[in-house]
Amino acid sequence: MDWFDSGWGLTLAIFLPVAGMVVVLAIPKAQEQAIKIVALLTTLATLAAGVGLLVRFDYDDTGDLQFEANKSWIDVIQSRYHIGIDGIALPLLLLSMVVTVACVIYSWDHFPAPHNPKGFLALTLLLETGMNGTFAAQDLILFFIFFELVLLPMFFMIGVWGGPNRVYASIKFFLFTLFGSALMLLSFLALFFLTEPHTFDIPTLAEAAGEGLVGSTQNLIFLGLFLGFAIKVPMFPFHTWLPDAHTEAPTVGSVILAAVLLKLGTYGFVRIALPVLPQAAEDWAPWIGLLAVIGIIYGALCCLAQRDMKRLIAFSSVAHMGFVMLGIATLTDFGINAAVFGMVAHGLITGMLFFLAGSVQERYNTRELSRLGGLLVQAPRLGWILGFCAMASLGLPGLAGFWGEFPAILSAYEPLEGLPVETFRTFMVFAAIGTVLAAGYLLWMFQRVAFGEPKPEFESAHIHDVHAPEWIAWTPLLLLIVALGVYPNLLFKITDGAVTGVADGVAKAIGG
Amino acid sequence: MNPVFDYHALAPELVLSGAIVVVLVADLLFPDREGLQTSRLASLGILVALVPVLTLAIDGADRSLFGGGFVVDDYAIALKAFFLLVAYVTVLVSADYVGEGDYYKGEFYFLLMSSVLGMLAMTSARDLISIFVALELISIPTFVLAGWRKHDTKSNEAAIKYYLIGVLSSAVMLYGMSLIYGLSGGKVLLADIGKFAAAGDAPPLFAVAIFLTLVGFAFKVSAVPFHFWAPDTYEGSPTPVTAFLSVASKAGGFVAILSIIYFGFFEADESWQPVLWALAAASMTVGNLTALRQTNIVRMLAYSSVAQGGFILVPLAVAQDAPRASFEAVVIYLFIYGAMNLGAFAVVIAVARRTRSGEIESYAGLGQTAPVLGILMSAFLLSLAGIPPLAGWFAKFVMFRAVFEAGGAGAVTLGVIAAVNSVIAFFYYAGVARRIWFEDPAAELAGPARVPAALTVALAMSAAVVLVIGVYPQLFARVGELAVPL
Numbered sequence: 001m002d003w004f005d006s007g008w009g010l011t012l013a014i015f016l017p018v019a020g021m022v023v024v025l026a027i028p029k030a031q032e033q034a035i036k037i038v039a040l041l042t043t044l045a046t047l048a049a050g051v052g053l054l055v056r057f058d059y060d061d062t063g064d065l066q067f068e069a070n071k072s073w074i075d076v077i078q079s080r081y082h083i084g085i086d087g088i089a090l091p092l093l094l095l096s097m098v099v100t101v102a103c104v105i106y107s108w109d110h111f112p113a114p115h116n117p118k119g120f121l122a123l124t125l126l127l128e129t130g131m132n133g134t135f136a137a138q139d140l141i142l143f144f145i146f147f148e149l150v151l152l153p154m155f156f157m158i159g160v161w162g163g164p165n166r167v168y169a170s171i172k173f174f175l176f177t178l179f180g181s182a183l184m185l186l187s188f189l190a191l192f193f194l195t196e197p198h199t200f201d202i203p204t205l206a207e208a209a210g211e212g213l214v215g216s217t218q219n220l221i222f223l224g225l226f227l228g229f230a231i232k233v234p235m236f237p238f239h240t241w242l243p244d245a246h247t248e249a250p251t252v253g254s255v256i257l258a259a260v261l262l263k264l265g266t267y268g269f270v271r272i273a274l275p276v277l278p279q280a281a282e283d284w285a286p287w288i289g290l291l292a293v294i295g296i297i298y299g300a301l302c303c304l305a306q307r308d309m310k311r312l313i314a315f316s317s318v319a320h321m322g323f324v325m326l327g328i329a330t331l332t333d334f335g336i337n338a339a340v341f342g343m344v345a346h347g348l349i350t351g352m353l354f355f356l357a358g359s360v361q362e363r364y365n366t367r368e369l370s371r372l373g374g375l376l377v378q379a380p381r382l383g384w385i386l387g388f389c390a391m392a393s394l395g396l397p398g399l400a401g402f403w404g405e406f407p408a409i410l411s412a413y414e415p416l417e418g419l420p421v422e423t424f425r426t427f428m429v430f431a432a433i434g435t436v437l438a439a440g441y442l443l444w445m446f447q448r449v450a451f452g453e454p455k456p457e458f459e460s461a462h463i464h465d466v467h468a469p470e471w472i473a474w475t476p477l478l479l480l481i482v483a484l485g486v487y488p489n490l491l492f493k494i495t496d497g498a499v500t501g502v503a504d505g506v507a508k509a510i511g512g
Numbered sequence: 513m514n515p516v517f518d519y520h521a522l523a524p525e526l527v528l529s530g531a532i533v534v535v536l537v538a539d540l541l542f543p544d545r546e547g548l549q550t551s552r553l554a555s556l557g558i559l560v561a562l563v564p565v566l567t568l569a570i571d572g573a574d575r576s577l578f579g580g581g582f583v584v585d586d587y588a589i590a591l592k593a594f595f596l597l598v599a600y601v602t603v604l605v606s607a608d609y610v611g612e613g614d615y616y617k618g619e620f621y622f623l624l625m626s627s628v629l630g631m632l633a634m635t636s637a638r639d640l641i642s643i644f645v646a647l648e649l650i651s652i653p654t655f656v657l658a659g660w661r662k663h664d665t666k667s668n669e670a671a672i673k674y675y676l677i678g679v680l681s682s683a684v685m686l687y688g689m690s691l692i693y694g695l696s697g698g699k700v701l702l703a704d705i706g707k708f709a710a711a712g713d714a715p716p717l718f719a720v721a722i723f724l725t726l727v728g729f730a731f732k733v734s735a736v737p738f739h740f741w742a743p744d745t746y747e748g749s750p751t752p753v754t755a756f757l758s759v760a761s762k763a764g765g766f767v768a769i770l771s772i773i774y775f776g777f778f779e780a781d782e783s784w785q786p787v788l789w790a791l792a793a794a795s796m797t798v799g800n801l802t803a804l805r806q807t808n809i810v811r812m813l814a815y816s817s818v819a820q821g822g823f824i825l826v827p828l829a830v831a832q833d834a835p836r837a838s839f840e841a842v843v844i845y846l847f848i849y850g851a852m853n854l855g856a857f858a859v860v861i862a863v864a865r866r867t868r869s870g871e872i873e874s875y876a877g878l879g880q881t882a883p884v885l886g887i888l889m890s891a892f893l894l895s896l897a898g899i900p901p902l903a904g905w906f907a908k909f910v911m912f913r914a915v916f917e918a919g920g921a922g923a924v925t926l927g928v929i930a931a932v933n934s935v936i937a938f939f940y941y942a943g944v945a946r947r948i949w950f951e952d953p954a955a956e957l958a959g960p961a962r963v964p965a966a967l968t969v970a971l972a973m974s975a976a977v978v979l980v981i982g983v984y985p986q987l988f989a990r991v992g993e994l995a996v997p998l
Contacts, residue, residue, distance in 0.1 A: 074906075076840070076989035077913060141909075148900040155942075159950045167950050171942060178899075178938055182931040185909070189916040 005056060007069025010083050010136055013049040013093065017042055017100070017128040024122045032117050036108060039121035043101045046128065050097040053090065062087030062497030065138065065203065078192075079141035079200045087498035088270055088340055089135045091491055092263055095347045096131040098476060099259045100124065103252040106355060106473040110362060112161045112250040120161060123153040124252065131260045135267065140188045140200040143272070144181070150261055151177055154253065162248040169241075169248035176231050176241040184228025187221045191276065194221075206275035209509040215279060222280035225273045226288070232265030235288075235325055236295035239318045243302075246314035251358025254310065258317055259351030263343045266324050270336060274328070275502050278509035281331060282416070286423050289329035289412070293427045293434075295322035300437035304444070309367040310357045312445055313350065316393065319434060320346045320404075326431055327408035330424065333496070333503035335411030340495045342404025345392075345484065348477050349401050352389045355477075356382070359470060360449065363463050369445065374454035378463035383450040385466065385474065390442040392481050395435055399485035403492075405435060416503075418510055521575040521584045523564030524592055525632050531557025532625045539618020551607040551966070554621035558600045558628070565592045580701050581639040590843065590995040591635040591767055598760045598850050599628040604970035605858045606752035608865075613750070615660060623653035624756065631764045638775055639700045640689045643768055644682075647732065650764045651678050654757060658749040670748025677731060677741040685728020691721035702775035710779035719783040725772065726787050732765030735825060736794040739818045746814035751864065754810060755857035758817040759850045766824055770842055773831060774997065781832035788829040789926060795822025796933040803940045808870050809860055812940060813853070816896060819937060820849055826911050826930050833918035836996050841910040844992040848895075848907040848981060855974030856892040859885055862963045862971070875944055877953025885963070886948045888975055893941040895978045898934050903981035906988070908934060 003009075020042025027035050058066060065084030073081040085093060103124060111117050130153070133146030151174060159170035192198050194213055195205060210218050231238040246254050274281045299319030306312035324346065327339035359382060360375070361367045376383035392399035395406065412428035415421065454461075466474075484491055519526070535557060539550050568575075568589050575584040602624065610620050630649025637643045655678060659671025693700060695718050696708040708714060727738065734742040746754045777784050799819030806812035827834075827841035860870070862885055867874040879886035895902035908930075915927035963971070981988050 072986075073984070074986045074989055076986065076993050077910070145900045145905070148905070152894065152899060156949060159946060167946060170950075171939075171946070174942065175935065175938065179935050182935055186912065186916070186927060186931055189912050192913075193916050193919070 010067040016046045017125040021125040047097045063501035082138040083136040093135045100128045102473040108469040127153040157253040161250040166248045169244040173245040180228040180231035183224040187224030218280035229265040229268040243314040254354040259347040278506040292322045292325035296434035303441035323408045330411045331416035338407035345400035345404040369448045375450040379465040390446040394439040394442045403488040528561040555603045587995040588635040595631040604966040607966040608964040627653040657753045666748035670745040674745040681731030688724030705776040722783045735791040736798040743814040792825035827914035830918035830923040837914040837917045840992040841914040845907040851977035852895040859889040875947045876951040879949040890945045897941040901982045903978045906985035
């Protein structure tokens with residue numbers, strides 16, 4: 001298995017989906033069954049490669065890059081094909097793989113209008129390559145390419161298969177992220193030219209930790225990175241594309257967007273912004289914390305004002321990603337561990353919630369909360385799964401959501417030395433209020449959708465309970481939510497080494 | 513003194529000249545109604561002309577003729593290959609268009625190839641006179657080509673406008689050159705002018721001379737505010753000619769600017785950097801903002817090419833502070849721009865065969881009626897927008913790289929303007945993609961489109977470049993690196 005460990009395994013995990021896409025494109029449009037099978041097999045094979053990585057991963061050494069490959073790519077600009085994963089990237093990579101498989105199974109026989117499984121699955125596979133690649137990239141330019149690669153498929157997914165307002169939403173989504181990534185690219189270039197020796201290699205840059213850069217320059221470069229990542233997360237006040245994109249996107253698009261694409265932003269902070277520019281990170285941390293907390297409260301308040309189930313879940317994402325960003329802003333290993341856990345937990349839980357919102361819409365042809373009700377009567381299993389996921393999302397202990405939220409709040413009690421403690425403790429209080437609000441809007445949503453009697457217009461409608469593709473797609477996600485909730489060390493054990501490495505690097509650079 | 517002829521160095525031009533004569537005579541002796549044989553002959557001639565370019569590249573030695581006025585170095589070779597390939601693709605996209613029109617067929621290729629001959633000469637021209645002659649050889653045949661559809665008033669308008677502006681710009685440029693000649697004490701070789709500029713004792717009028725020369729070239733590359741002719745000319749000309757004008761003819765102008773700056777004015781940077789800075793910023797911004805409002809695809813691409821020209825000027829505007837990176841950036845950008853713009857025009861030609869329309873509205877639902885054309889058009893346009901993993905990203909990237917290597921407030925400001933502009937540009941490129949995929953087709957156009965074989969080859973070639981270079985840019989990057997003459 002030497003070939004697998006020396007980079008080929010990871011390369012396979014990144015590029016198998018795109019190979020599958022080529023095959024899918026080669027199959028005539030009419031042979032839908034063949035297209036679906038190829039797509040499913042591809043995602044399963046990718047997942048198998050992912051499981052291979054999981055099995056062969058060295059858990060005693062999670063802080064170091066494993067399955068590394070470092071080959072020449074664009075020599076002229078000194079950018080290399082450098083990939084590798086550590087304890088932070090591994091869980092996110094697997095999250096992306098599991099979610100994609102679930103998405104392909106979920107859409108098995110209900111492709112949104114205008115149908116066309118060929119196009120839809122091809123885009124899904126292309127998305128997976130972009131996502132997996134971003135988590136594995138260890139070179140800034142490579143990272144940029146993969147980071148951008150997800151834009152086009154998502155743009156078309158929203159624009160072609162989306163709701164009534166899809167054109168506006170897709171363009172808005174694209175423009176926001178494009179703007180952010182243009183500035184991010186400028187920052188990458190500035191980093192390249194201002195560090196000696198010139199390099200795009202992330203580990204090398206992290207090693208240097210911004211040495212030789214004047215504070216003001218660091219802050220300016222960090223601003224560019226911040227905008228690129230914060231728009232993707234999205235942080236308040238750059239979040240306005242998110243509710244539109246989520247509301248209009250087809251179910252699978254929403255799921256991938258929430259479960260994985262948002263993580264690209266937070267991952268960018270942990271992988272690039274913090275280790276490479278620690279001093280600027282320290283200067284910016286209180287502001288990031290502030291925006292995170294505003295996001296938590298603002299997102300929660302917006303949720304309470306929503307009438308559309310999917311839009312509500314979208315705003316809850318803004319709030320939840322606020323917790324993740326608060327954890328990152330503390331710059332401590334405790335906070336960042338919580339943040340990485342929060343990313344995975346949010347991916348599983350909110351991904352599930354979007355699946356459920358899609359299933360509800362499919363059955364009732366509406367997501368209007370005022371028209372829904374009595375799901376527990378008409379489709380009890382679906383109703384209980386919704387309840388379960390709402391509980392997980394509000395941070396019920398024993399389920400995954402708790403371990404992302406609670407430690408993130410706790411970590412704000414004692415941020416990294418040098419950060420304003422009082423400010424962060426104030427953030428902590430507001431974040432805690434945010435959890436109460438979260439319980440409020442999630443339970444409110446659950447109550448509106450599931451409790452009571454069905455509304456008269458749907459009384460006689462036949463509402464099908466959870467069917468087979470849904471069971472198959474959801475079971476792994478539900479099991480993971482429970483498993484991570486009951487035994488969080490499953491994940492903390494993997495992330496801790498890598499996170500400590502990042503946090504120590506930051507602390508050392510600031511101290512020295 | 514007898515001039516020494518290095519026939520190997522001149523071989524690409526000689527072969528192409530021969531091919532031009534063959535095409536003209538063959539059309540005279542064996543007239544065929546469709547003009548397809550002539551087009552095959554023309555494409556064959558262009559491919560044969562590539563052979564000596566290859567042997568020169570393998571040989572690798574720099575050759576200098578005519579007292580240093582004609583040089584064959586890696587830079588010249590790389591761009592000769594570029595121009596011949598662009599010409600080849602142009603002939604491919606023209607074949608059926610010209611064949612189905614009711615006009616003179618043989619002369620079309622004759623004129624096209626003559627213009628290409630001017631481009632080949634331009635890559636090697638290293639004195640003011642050669643540059644001027646090459647530029648006129650590029651331009652004059654295209655004046656006629658623009659008016660090819662002589663029963664169409666728009667085509668007539670296109671030709672007249674292009675001709676008048678072309679002559680005016682030549683006059684301005686020539687005046688500038690004559691001033692340079694006088695001020696420098698009778699120098700025409702760029703190398704000599706370079707020494708004169710480096711000496712630093714040039715009178716203030718020298719700056720005026722440089723300015724006038726650059727303005728002349730600014731007309732050729734349709735840089736704002738000298739771009740007014742471009743949209744009308746592009747819209748009125750036959751579409752293959754427009755493709756040729758927007759890629760090859762424009763690139764010819766850029767090659768002239770590259771040579772004249774790098775070999776001539778380089779040290780007098782305070783005279784040309786600000787001019788190019790302003791041209792670049794204005795071209796990007798005005799080109800993009802005007803493109804946003806276009807309803808005709810060719811006019812939109814015309815303004816987009818004005819904006820793209822602005823992006824190509826960006827590295828030139830910082831060339832003094834980052835000479836190597838800027839040179840590479842211009843060459844790489846030209847290569848990639850050539851592929852993606854020709855591809856876009858090839859799709860426009862293919863679509864217009866069926867819809868007989870150049871309105872952007874007519875692209876509605878293309879993704880359903882002709883998915884392959886839809887995918888290709890989206891790929892070319894989004895590549896022009898610079899979205900990875902399509903080749904356009906690398907063109908933009910090398911441009912930004914030059915800007916950041918130069919550093920300094922002026923350069924970084926220009927970089928930020930370029931970044932904002934690439935976001936604006938996305939609007940109108942995506943606007944077309946949106947119609948292709950998000951809208952339903954007009955009812956009467958249902959049914960598959962037939963794309964002729966020659967056009968298919970052209971599309972495949974452009975698409976291959978856009979995809980392969982997007983994922984593995986090293987291929988072009990290496991050529992760009994080799995081409996730097998410093």
